[in-house]
Amino acid sequence: MATIEDVAKLAGLSRTTVSRVINDQPYVTDEKKSRILQAMKELGYVPNSSARRLRSQKTETIAVLLPRLRNPFFGNLIEAMEEKASEWGYQVIVCQTHDSKQKELDYLQLLKTKQVDGVVMASVINDWCDIEPYLESGPIVLCNEYKEEAQVSMIHMDQRRAAYESTSHLIDQGCKQIAYVSGGHESHAAYERKLGFTQALQDHAIPFHSEMIIDWALDVSDGQKVFHYLTKHFPEVDGIFTGSDEVAAGIIYEASESEWEIPADIAVVGFDNQMISLLMVPSITTVEQPVREMAEKTIEVLCSQIIHKSQRNDQRFVYDHELLVRNSTKRKKLSLQ
Amino acid sequence: MATIEDVAKLAGLSRTTVSRVINDQPYVTDEKKSRILQAMKELGYVPNSSARRLRSQKTETIAVLLPRLRNPFFGNLIEAMEEKASEWGYQVIVCQTHDSKQKELDYLQLLKTKQVDGVVMASVINDWCDIEPYLESGPIVLCNEYKEEAQVSMIHMDQRRAAYESTSHLIDQGCKQIAYVSGGHESHAAYERKLGFTQALQDHAIPFHSEMIIDWALDVSDGQKVFHYLTKHFPEVDGIFTGSDEVAAGIIYEASESEWEIPADIAVVGFDNQMISLLMVPSITTVEQPVREMAEKTIEVLCSQIIHKSQRNDQRFVYDHELLVRNSTKRKKLSLQ
DNA sequence: TTGTACGCGTTATCAG
C-alpha cells in the first residue's frame, strides 16, 4: 500500500505538500500540484482512513440502534437514514439490539471507543440514567422514541393521539369490547400508545378489560396466535387495536380461515401503513407515519450536532400521523355518503 | 479522554504493561494487573479504536452492498448477516447502491481506504473487470449473485432451476401464454432466471413471446402497472412469472379490483416466499429461498477469509430452493388427490 | 516479568 510518504518521494516534495493537495488546501503551485496528482495516480495512492481518524478524531460514521430489521418499519427507517447520511458523507452501522439491554449498551460502546461520531436510537431499552453517561462521548438522537428526562434531541410522532384517534374510530364503528395488542418491549412510545387507547375508552365510557391486553405480539404469526387466544377466551371481543400492520394481518388471515367475519364480528386497526395493510382482504385501517421525513430529520439533526458541537442538543420535532380508514373497520352503513 | 499513558501513570507502570492487560496477554503479575484494572476503572479508560486500527491494520468491520433495503429480501438478508457478524465481533456498514454503478464503486472504496476488512456484494452492477482491482485491498464475497469469471467465493441458489421449475408448474397448470416479469437491473441472477424460464417454455413446446417480457418491475406498485399493461396489450395472457412476491401481489391486487380471476384467467407465481405471499387472497405460489442460511454462510466465509488471509478464496456454495404451490396457480381440479 | 523505543499514516504548527 502506497503511503503519503511514497507519493512525496516520487514527486520530489514533502509529505506536507502532498497532504495539502489531498485536502484541497491553498498555497500550492499548480505545477507541483499536478506533479503530485500524477504521482498519486501512478502509485494508486489512497489515503488511509484509520490514520485520518486517529489524527482528526473523526470517523464520518454513525450508528443506528433498532430492535430488528425484520420489522419493515425499521427497514424503511434505516433505508431513508442511510440515504440521508450518505448525502452528508457519513457511513451507517446497523445495530440490532433485539430488545436486549446488554446489546444496546454494547453498541453504545461504539461511541465511547470512537468508532462512530454519533448515535441514533430508534429504540431505547435501558433506563435513561444508564445511557446518559455515553453522551460525554458524542451526540445521541432519539427517533420514534422519547424519554421525558433526556436532554437530547427527539424526533417522533404523537403516539398517544394516534392511538386515541384510531381507538375512537373503533368505538365510532360500534365496538364495545376492544382488545389492545402490542409488541414485546414496553417502549415509551408503546406506553404513550396505551395511554391514548385507555383515554379513548374512558372518554367514550367504554369499559376497559385489563385481561384483553396482550403485550407479546410482534409479527404475523403472533397475530395468528392472538386471534385464537382472543376468540377462545373472550368470544365477546368486537374490536382489536394492534401496534403493527403485521399483527393485524395475522389476525385477519386467521379470521378468514374461520367463521369470524372482519369487520362485521371484529373490527381491526393496524399501525404503520405498510404495503400489506392495503393488500389484505379486507384492507386494513391503519395509521400512516411520516417515516421518511422523520428519518431524514433525525440524520440532519444528528449530523449538525456532530459538526457544530456547541449547538443546543435538546430540540424536539413532533410529526403528524394520518388515520387511513379501510375495510377492516367499516361496520356502519355509510348512509350519509 | 483518558489514554493508555494516563492509566500507566496512575498505576505507576508502563504503557506496555497496561497494553498487556488490555489484550489479555500473559506475563503480568496478578497484583499489577488488578492495580491496572483499578486505574482503568477510575479513569473510565476505553481503548481508542482509531489508534488500534492504525496500529493493527484491522477494522473489525465489513460492508454489505445491496440495491435497497426496502426490498424485504435484502432486509432479511442483512438482518441475518448483522447477527452473524456480531457473533464474530464485526460491525456491519449498510451500503445501498440503488443499482448505480458509481455508488457501488464508491462503497467499494471503503475497502481501499481500509475502513472495512471485507465486503459482501449482494448485488453486482459493474462489470467484473471494474471490481476485480479492489480485491487487492481485501476479500469480497458474492451472495445471491454470481459471476463466472470472478475468482471469489459465492453463495447463492440455482436461480435457473428455480425459474425452470416454477415456469414448468405454470405450464402444468395449463398456461400457454406466459409473461416474464422481473426487476430493474439485469443481474446475473436475473439472467439465470430468464434462462430457466425460456428453457422451460422450450422443453414444453410453449411459444416464447419476447413482447411479454417486462424488466422494470420492482415492487407492489410496479406489479399493479404490470397488470394493466399486460391485460391491455396482451389480453390472451394466462400465466405470469414474476421475480418477486411484491410484484406478484401488486398484480393480484389489481386483478381483484377488476373482472379478471386469479388463477382461473391468469396464474401467477412469485419469488422469495415473503409473508405477503401467504397472506394474499389468493395466496401466492412462490419459491422459498434459504435466506438465513445463505446470509450466515456468507459471513462465515468472509470472516474466515479475513482472518486466514491465505485460505483459498473461490469456494462456491449452492443452496436449494423449494417451490411452494399455493392458490394463485391452482387451476386444475385436483381430482386425483 | 517489566520497560524502552519505534512506527502505523496523517495532519497541524511553525519556521523559513
Added chain:
DNA sequence: CTGATAACGCGTACAA
C-alpha cells in the same frame, strides 16, 4: 508558497 517536526493512541520487538 514549502518543509521539518511533533503529535494522535496504541502494539510490539527487543532489551533488561
